[in-house]
Amino acid sequence: xxxxxxxxxxxxxxxxxxxxxxxxxxxxxxxxxxxxxxxxxxxxxxxxxxxxxxxxxxxxxxxxxxxxxxxxxxxxxxxxxxxxxxxxxxxxxxxxxxxxxxxxxxxxxxxxxxxxxxxxxxxxxxxxxxxxxxxxxxxxxxxxxxxxxxxxxxxxxxxxxxxxxxxxxxxxxxxxxxxxxxxxxxxxxxx
Numbered sequence: 224x225x226x227x228x229x230x231x232x233x234x235x236x237x238x239x240x241x242x243x244x245x246x247x248x249x250x251x252x253x254x255x256x257x258x259x260x261x262x263x264x265x266x267x268x269x270x271x272x273x274x275x276x277x278x279x280x281x282x283x284x285x286x287x288x289x290x291x292x293x294x295x296x297x298x299x300x301x302x303x304x305x306x307x308x309x310x311x312x313x314x315x316x317x318x319x320x321x322x323x324x325x326x327x328x329x330x331x332x333x334x335x336x337x338x339x340x341x342x343x344x345x346x347x348x349x350x351x352x353x354x355x356x357x358x359x360x361x362x363x364x365x366x367x368x369x370x371x372x373x374x375x376x377x378x379x380x381x382x383x384x385x386x387x388x389x390x391x392x393x394x395x396x397x398x399x400x401x402x403x404x405x406x407x408x409x410x411x412x413x414x
Contacts, residue, residue: 226300233290233304237311241281242266245274262323279327286331298387305332306394313398324402348372366406
């Protein structure tokens with residue numbers, strides 16, 4: 224029962240859509256811009272860093288909080304709770320099960336799961352690839368760059384022998400692929 228409580232609490236934390244709340248406070252309807260995503264990157268593009276940055280930080284932190292408050296959680300429960308938080312963000316019950324694309328919360332979840340190592344790897348790859356290949360910005364190119372950075376977690380998991388993280392990796396990847404299905408379709412249609 225205790226483990227189920229942790230998982231449910233993490234899902235509820237993930238489901239709070241800070242970008243949507245901030246956008247409402249700024250009289251902005253996020254569904255009318257770019258891809259209609261209620262996430263922090265869309266808010267940043269519309270209202271600038273003063274709204275986007277705090278929303279992004281809160282999306283990142285909900286990948287960590289409240290699970291960080293609990294002690295002695297086994298790896299399987301930790302993985303399931305982190306997945307629940309990501310799923311809560313992606314399929315928020317407060318927005319009729321529509322939510323964000325789960326990028327910032329993914330960084331938060333992996334920060335907790337790997338004590339900051341995985342986000343450093345993903346972030347380094349993202350920065351390098353953006354400098355090399357992202358001259359023309361598009362949701363499709365942003366997605367490709369993120370996925371390449373995310374795939375760098377496979378050698379990390381293997382080299383660190385943290386095979387239990389494959390549960391988080393696969394479930395997180397499936398959510399991200401589903402939430403980016405339009406970008407994936409566009410890549411294959413345009414490609």
